[in-house]
Structures are given as structure tokens and as C-alpha cells.
Amino acid sequence: MKYALYTGCVSKGGCPELYPASLMVADRLGIELEELHDVGCTGAGVLPQGLSDPINARTFAKAEAMGMPIMTICSTCQGVMTQANHRLTEDPEYREEINRKYLADEGLEYKGTAEIKHLLWVLFEDIGAEKLQAMVQKPLAGLAVSPFYGCYLRRPPEVMTPPGFEKRATYLDDLIKLMGAEFIDIAGKGKCCGFPVLTANEENSLAMAAKHTGEAKEKGADVMVTPCPLCHLNLDGNQPNAEKQVGKEINLPILHLPQFVGLALGMTPSELGLGKHIVSTKVVNAKVEMLS
Amino acid sequence: MEVTFNAYRREPGEAEYRRGVYKLDLPEDATIMDGMLKIRDEEDPNFAFRGSCLRGYCGDCMMSINGKNTFACTAKVANFMNRPEIALRPIRMVPVIKDLVFDWDAFMWNKIKVLNPWIEPQESTDGVRTVPDKVMADLRNAMSCYYCGLCDEGCTVLPVDMKFLGPAALTKAYRLAADPRDKNPGEHLKMAQQAEGIWDCVHCYEASEHCPRNIGPTERIVQLRDMAFEKGITNERVARHHTSFAASVKASGWLDEARLAIESEGLTNISGLMKLLPIAARAAIKGKAPIPYLHHKRPGAKRITEIFEKGDERGK
Ligand code: SF4
Numbered sequence: 081m082k083y084a085l086y087t088g089c090v091s092k093g094g095c096p097e098l099y100p101a102s103l104m105v106a107d108r109l110g111i112e113l114e115e116l117h118d119v120g121c122t123g124a125g126v127l128p129q130g131l132s133d134p135i136n137a138r139t140f141a142k143a144e145a146m147g148m149p150i151m152t153i154c155s156t157c158q159g160v161m162t163q164a165n166h167r168l169t170e171d172p173e174y175r176e177e178i179n180r181k182y183l184a185d186e187g188l189e190y191k192g193t194a195e196i197k198h199l200l201w202v203l204f205e206d207i208g209a210e211k212l213q214a215m216v217q218k219p220l221a222g223l224a225v226s227p228f229y230g231c232y233l234r235r236p237p238e239v240m241t242p243p244g245f246e247k248r249a250t251y252l253d254d255l256i257k258l259m260g261a262e263f264i265d266i267a268g269k270g271k272c273c274g275f276p277v278l279t280a281n282e283e284n285s286l287a288m289a290a291k292h293t294g295e296a297k298e299k300g301a302d303v304m305v306t307p308c309p310l311c312h313l314n315l316d317g318n319q320p321n322a323e324k325q326v327g328k329e330i331n332l333p334i335l336h337l338p339q340f341v342g343l344a345l346g347m348t349p350s351e352l353g354l355g356k357h358i359v360s361t362k363v364v365n366a367k368v369e370m371l372s
Numbered sequence: 373m374e375v376t377f378n379a380y381r382r383e384p385g386e387a388e389y390r391r392g393v394y395k396l397d398l399p400e401d402a403t404i405m406d407g408m409l410k411i412r413d414e415e416d417p418n419f420a421f422r423g424s425c426l427r428g429y430c431g432d433c434m435m436s437i438n439g440k441n442t443f444a445c446t447a448k449v450a451n452f453m454n455r456p457e458i459a460l461r462p463i464r465m466v467p468v469i470k471d472l473v474f475d476w477d478a479f480m481w482n483k484i485k486v487l488n489p490w491i492e493p494q495e496s497t498d499g500v501r502t503v504p505d506k507v508m509a510d511l512r513n514a515m516s517c518y519y520c521g522l523c524d525e526g527c528t529v530l531p532v533d534m535k536f537l538g539p540a541a542l543t544k545a546y547r548l549a550a551d552p553r554d555k556n557p558g559e560h561l562k563m564a565q566q567a568e569g570i571w572d573c574v575h576c577y578e579a580s581e582h583c584p585r586n587i588g589p590t591e592r593i594v595q596l597r598d599m600a601f602e603k604g605i606t607n608e609r610v611a612r613h614h615t616s617f618a619a620s621v622k623a624s625g626w627l628d629e630a631r632l633a634i635e636s637e638g639l640t641n642i643s644g645l646m647k648l649l650p651i652a653a654r655a656a657i658k659g660k661a662p663i664p665y666l667h668h669k670r671p672g673a674k675r676i677t678e679i680f681e682k683g684d685e686r687g688k
């Protein structure tokens with residue numbers, strides 16, 4: 081299993097703990113990675129499609145030339161890329177236009193065959209639940225975990241969870257159970273974390289962060305796990321501000337997907353960079369330490 | 373078929389609601405609306421709910437049935453028999469007037485009204501204004517919105533902020549802003565950018581998932597934002613954020629988050645910048661703070677810059 085790794089910006093910027101944790105976990109799982117260096121930001125839903133589609137087409141062309149599927153570690157990168165790829169493969173004329181206008185100068189061409197998979201999808205679709213479970217060294221018994229998907233990993237469903245891939249909508253729930261943890265379901269798991277409106281309307285953004293972390297906490301979760309570092313920025317990084325806004329303590333640590341898997345594979349909280357989070361992961365560390 | 377309806381009942385002005393429990397005998401293929409009409413006709417003429425087309429078209433009877441938000445007129449009773457009682461409630465967050473009748477004005481119509489929902493046609497000497505087929509097909513799709521409000525019902529932002537204009541109104545804004553026949557192009561785009569407008573949308577695609585007409589209200593908002601990106605963002609903070617985002621990707625191929633945070637606040641906005649300090653300090657202590665403007669170019673950055681330059685040319 082070899083993938084072209086698309087790291088995205090945040091795994092090396094605002095959440096620098098995500099990138100090394102992803103590499104460690106991939107290595108342990110036997111996922112071979114060749115990092116895409118010479119590629120651009122997906123646009124993250126901020127850049128207009130007129131700019132982001134060519135940038136993404138360029139990334140796809142490069143991976144296609146390498147003969148590897150792309151692996152992402154960010155729900156937002158995954159969503160924006162999947163949507164762009166959908167447009168580029170559905171409409172060959174559009175793809176040709178982008179090839180001609182933007183990629184030809186560089187001698188690149190996107191033929192429309194790229195496959196783009198989030199690490200979460202790779203775990204279930206390429207490694208498989210059985211093999212994954214067999215690799216668990218430390219079942220996370222007693223750790224109460226809520227999922228948080230990030231909007232872009234599940235919607236729009238026609239594109240993200242198309243016929244044949246409906247199970248993608250619950251992979252994170254399944255993973256929590258598979259790693260031996262206690263699954264705490266929350267109504268907000270597929271909602272928006274609030275990050276996209278942090279600039280335009282901070283109050284709403286923090287209200288959303290407080291709502292989802294608060295819900296998990298109330299239902300008894302020790303920790304939340306997310307495959308999206310942008311959600312992590314808002315749910316973890318802005319949790320102190322969200323607490324201030326709603327006037328109550330939440331104190332819910334948020335793990336990145338590979339950190340959560342890494343713990344079950346027997347890696348330590350400090351190896352996985354849990355110390356870099358804004359909300360202390362003390363509860364998690366203590367519970368994991370007790371397991372042996 | 374024996375069923376029990378448990379309906380939300382509340383008199384105008386009363387703070388408390390009560391549950392009206394009704395045992396009904398209905399045919400196998402009855403809809404929820406059939407049951408409600410039967411209650412009103414045979415048991416309690418005072419039971420209030422809305423309904424107009426009774427064929428799943430107008431959206432007037434939208435309500436929560438066993439927690440699922442849908443139209444009472446098309447919902448088959450047989451599909452809701454998984455509980456001993458079928459719970460009928462107003463959709464979340466709406467101001468209730470009486471029983472299941474809620475205030476559509478507050479929920480949606482007032483938000484459409486503030487967008488001046490009409491176009492003023494350009495003058496033309498022969499009275500004919502043509503629209504290219506492709507543009508018309510796209511407009512026609514947006515025009516097929518029947519204001520059922522299901523997209524607003526699914527919206528992620530409205531539960532935290534009822535002032536948000538919401539996807540239904542903003543879909544209307546798209547339909548107006550994208551119409552080439554309008555005398556003042558740009559006017560509706562500007563209106564869509566008012567406070568609580570397109571920039572407050574989190575583009576989570578919930579609205580599109582809820583739309584029964586395949587209009588893609590989320591995509592419409594994204595299209596409006598793309599239009600604004602090209603023609604001028606009129607919301608100051610958002611403009612700073614987007615300009616900084618684009619400049620960073622243009623220059624280095626990827627995003628410099630620390631620079632983005634600072635430039636979004638505005639370089640002369642001292643109190644805004646001060647606000648960032650605790651965030652930066654918390655991040656620095658944890659060893660996760662990126663240092664602004666010290667951000668390396670990715671290889672191939674030149675190519676990304678070229679894509680931006682070509683994109684700019686195309687826009688002209
Ligand atoms: S956009 Fe779709 S869901 Fe929203 S009001 Fe119109 S028809 Fe209903």
C-alpha cells in the first residue's frame with residue numbers, strides 16, 4: 081500500500097503535532113507514503129473554484145504521474161479535493177480546459193484517474209477492520225470517546241459517501257469501538273465546528289464549538305476524536321474562548337485521528353504530541369497509562 | 373390501522389405547552405395530514421396546523437414527526453409506527469403562534485424581504501432581453517425553489533444565531549444576483565454580503581442535503597462568495613481575511629496561518645491584534661505556534677503564483 085501523502089497546511093502549521101503522528105501511525109500500519117512537496121493549498125473553501133480547481137488539478141496530475149492514490153489527513157482537504165475531482169472527472173471538457181490553460185505549460189496533464197482518500201477511509205477500505213483490530217496492542221477500554229467528523233468528510237453525500245461507500249458516514253464511530261474504547265454518540269458529530277466563520281462571526285463560531293464539546297462532555301465523554309485539523313483548531317485551540325463565552329467550564333481534550341489510533345497501537349501520549357494541545361489531555365494520559 | 377398521535381398544543385401567549393393525545397383509526401395508506409384533518413374534523417376543531425397544497429409541494433405543513441422534519445402531507449403514517457405514539461412537534465427554533473402553526477415571517481419571509489427580492493430590468497429598445505441558455509438553465513434551477521424552508525431547518529448556523537439570513541433567503545439572493553437582466557448588477561451581491569449574510573455561512577452542506585428540489589442551497593451560497601471574490605468583497609473583515617489567504621497561497625503555494633490571523637484583524641487594529649495575544653501565547657507555550665511571515669515557500673510555489681496570475685487575467 082503506497083500513497084502520495086498530501087499533508088495540507090495545518091498539519092505543519094497550526095497543528096504541527098498532526099504531521100509526525102500521522103507518519104508514525106502510517107509506518108506502524110504498513111502504509112507507505114511518498115510526500116507530495118511540490119503542490120499547493122486546496123483552497124480550503126476560501127479560494128474560489130476558478131483558482132482552486134486548477135491548483136487541485138495540478139496536485140492530481142502529479143499523483144497520477146506517480147501512479148499512486150493520494151492520502152489526506154484533513155477532512156477539509158479531503159472534501160475540497162473530492163469535490164474538485166468530481167467536477168474534473170464528470171466534465172472532460174472542463175478538465176481539458178484546465179489542462180490547456182493551467183497545466184500544459186509545465187508539461188502536466190490530468191487524465192481524471194486520481195483517487196483521493198482520507199486516512200480514515202484508508203483504515204477501513206485498504207487495511208480493513210479485521211487487520212486493524214488485530215494490530216491493536218492497547219485496547220482503550222474505559223476511555224469514553226465522542227466522534228467529530230468535520231462537515232467536509234461526509235457532505236455533500238452524493239460526492240463524499242456515494243453508493244457503495246455509504247459506510248464512510250460512520251467510520252469514525254466504528255473506529256472508536258474497534259479500538260476498544262467506549263463510544264459516546266453525540267447529535268453534533270456531523271455538524272460544523274464553527275471554524276469557517278471564525279473571522280466573519282466569531283460569536284457564532286465559538287457558540288458552535290461550545291455546543292459540540294459541551295454536548296460530548298455532558299454525555300460523559302473523556303475525549304473527542306476528529307479527522308479534521310481545522311475542527312481541532314476551533315474545538316481545542318478556541319475552547320478556552322468558547323468556555324468564556326458560554327460562561328462554563330468544558331475542558332474536553334480533542335485528539336487528532338492518528339493520535340487516537342496511535343494510542344491503541346501502543347504509542348505513548350508524549351510520542352504522539354498530546355502535550356501540544358491547548359486543552360490538557362491529562363485525563364487521557366492517565367487512563368492510557370493505567371491500561372497495559 | 374390503530375394509531376396514537378401525540379401533538380404539540382399551545383394557546384397563543386401561553387408559555388407552557390401541553391400534549392394532545394388522540395387515538396385514531398386510519399386506513400393503511402393514510403398520511404400524517406389525513407390523521408390531523410381527522411382530529412380537527414372529528415375531535416377538536418380548535419387544533420391548529422398549516423396545510424395548503426397537500427401534495428408535497430408548498431412546504432406549508434413542514435413539522436417534526438418523531439423527530440424527523442418533513443411534510444405532513446406526504447409522510448405516510450405507516451412509516452412512523454416504530455414508536456407507540458407518533459410525536460408531532462413544530463420544527464426546532466421557530467416562534468410558535470398556536471399549536472403547530474409557527475411564524476413563517478420570522479422564520480423565513482422577513483429574511484427574503486430584506487434582500488429586495490425582485491429585479492429591475494435593464495432598459496432595452498426593442499423590449500427583448502435575452503439570456504444565454506446555460507445561464508437560464510442555472511437560474512431556472514434556483515427559481516424552482518418553492519420556499520419549503522427545509523434547508524433553513526437543516527442549517528447549522530441558525531440554531532446558534534436566528535438572525536442569520538439562512539440558506540433559503542440566500543438562495544433567493546443568488547437567483548437575483550446571477551440574473552444578467554438586472555439593471556444594477558452587483559446590487560444584490562452586495563445585499564447578500566450584509567451582516568448575517570453569505571459570510572456567516574459555514575458551508576457545511578447540510579442545507580443541500582435537506583433540499584428536496586436539488587437546488588443546492590449551499591452551492592448557491594458558495595457561488596455567491598466566488599462572485600464576491602471576483603467582483604469585490606464588501607465585508608471588510610472578510611475581505612482582509614480572503615485577501616491575506618489568497619496572497620499567502622499565491623506567494624508560497626500554501627497558507628501562512630499566523631500571517632492570516634494577524635492580517636484578518638487588520639494591521640492597524642490594535643485591540644483586535646491584542647485579542648490574538650492570549651491565543652498566540654497559549655500556542656507558543658505548547659510549542660505549536662507558527663511564526664508569522666517566516667514561512668517557507670513550497671517547491672513549485674512559482675507554478676501556483678502563475679495559476680493565480682492566469683486566473684486574474686481570465687477574470688479581466
Ligand atoms: S432551497 Fe430547497 S430546501 Fe431551501 S427552501 Fe428552496 S426548495 Fe426548500
